[in-house]
Amino acid sequence: MDLYNDDERFIPLVSDYGFKATFGNEADTRFLRKALQAFINSPVAIEEITFIQNEIKGVTRDSRSGIYDLFCRDEQGTQFIVEMQLGKYPEFIQRMKFYSFYRLNTLIKRGDYEFDDLPKIYCIGVLAATIFPHIADYHNVAVLKNQHNELIDEQMTFITVELDKFKKGLSDITSNLDKLLYTMKTIHEVSEPTQFPPFWNEEWLRVAIQELDKRALTPEQRLSYEMTISANALAVKNEQKKIQEAEARIKTETVKNALQMGLTVEQSSLLANVSVEFVHRVQQTLLSN
Structure with missing residues (x-):
């Protein structure tokens, strides 16, 4: 709806x-x-x-x-x-x-x-x-x-x-x-x-x-209505951002664990359902640490 x-x-x-x-x-x-x-x-x-x-x-x-x-x-x-x-x-x-x-x-x-x-x-x-x-x-x-x-x-x-x-x-x-x-x-x-x-x-x-x-709607009610729309849109956007950030953290941890267990880049990519480029970026982070 x-x-x-x-x-x-x-x-x-x-x-x-x-x-x-x-x-x-x-x-x-x-x-x-x-x-x-x-x-x-x-x-x-x-x-x-x-x-x-x-x-x-x-x-x-x-x-x-x-x-x-x-x-x-x-x-x-x-x-x-x-x-x-x-x-x-x-x-x-x-x-x-x-x-x-x-x-x-x-x-x-x-x-x-x-x-x-x-x-x-x-x-x-x-x-x-x-x-x-x-x-x-x-x-x-x-x-x-x-x-x-x-x-x-x-x-x-x-x-x-x-x-x-x-x-x-x-x-x-x-x-x-x-x-x-x-x-x-x-x-x-x-x-x-x-x-x-x-x-x-x-x-x-x-x-x-x-x-x-x-x-x-009166002008005051219309303003209240528009502000509610704006507030809800912002709340939804923030919630989606939180979900995306959480998903990225989970994928990153999955790739890290896979690489540390000795899986190849391709295997890690399939396991975490991410691109090979994503795995390479995580791999670079591990090497730099």
């Missing part, structure tokens, strides 16, 4: 800008409140949301990794951590646990290490790729249970959504969660409102889609 394609009218909801403009819209939380209710599968509407500043110190963020995207609480004090992950990240659940346990520890310390009346914490991970290939469901809710599947505790709940597994067509869309995931996967493929499915006229989705319409 090209997250920033100028030919598309609507910005992908799963892009950095799209996520912040919809889920992170502090001025209008109608979409966020309904989306959170759908994620946690609750029949009770969320009436109010308060955004909370990130409290994890010493953690930096690069492109699509590092720090959670959204942290907020509702009028009941329930805590929500929401993270969007586009790339493959098999250890993503470990990151979710880190965020949740950090928040739990913070709440306990603020209560002078008391464990009563702790609010519920929902850690919600939305992933573009699949991280649980052995599980068929695209929406998973995990709490603490015993070996008989009996509930032990649900003060902390981990929710994962794997968008790659969501295959429902329009005729199969029934729940608000289905409507949300369908929107996240397809909004950037639509060019005109005449192509909208009927449920995109529901207020909570309509306000989010309006934030993703490039034609409706």
Whole structure:
């Protein structure tokens, strides 16, 4: 998916800008409140949301990794951590646990290490790729249970959504969660409102889609959008450079080891999958040392 394609009218909801403009819209939380209710599968509407500043110190963020995207609480004090992950990240659940346990520890310390009346914490991970290939469901809710599947505790709940597994067509869309995931996967493929499915006229989705319409961006929003594109392009370029440098180091070490073991230049070239000229350069380095 090209997250920033100028030919598309609507910005992908799963892009950095799209996520912040919809889920992170502090001025209008109608979409966020309904989306959170759908994620946690609750029949009770969320009436109010308060955004909370990130409290994890010493953690930096690069492109699509590092720090959670959204942290907020509702009028009941329930805590929500929401993270969007586009790339493959098999250890993503470990990151979710880190965020949740950090928040739990913070709440306990603020209560002078008391464990009563702790609010519920929902850690919600939305992933573009699949991280649980052995599980068929695209929406998973995990709490603490015993070996008989009996509930032990649900003060902390981990929710994962794997968008790659969501295959429902329009005729199969029934729940608000289905409507949300369908929107996240397809909004950037639509060019005109005449192509909208009927449920995109529901207020909570309509306000989010309006934030993703490039034609409706204010000059300030357009600048923010362009800066996000630039930042992401730079992050991708830096990441590719790191990968290339790492690959070069591995190949260099492979050639060094091969030459030191007595392999010929041609054999070393085949082993490391590099050119003969590359082997000669490594060989010169060894001789000069």
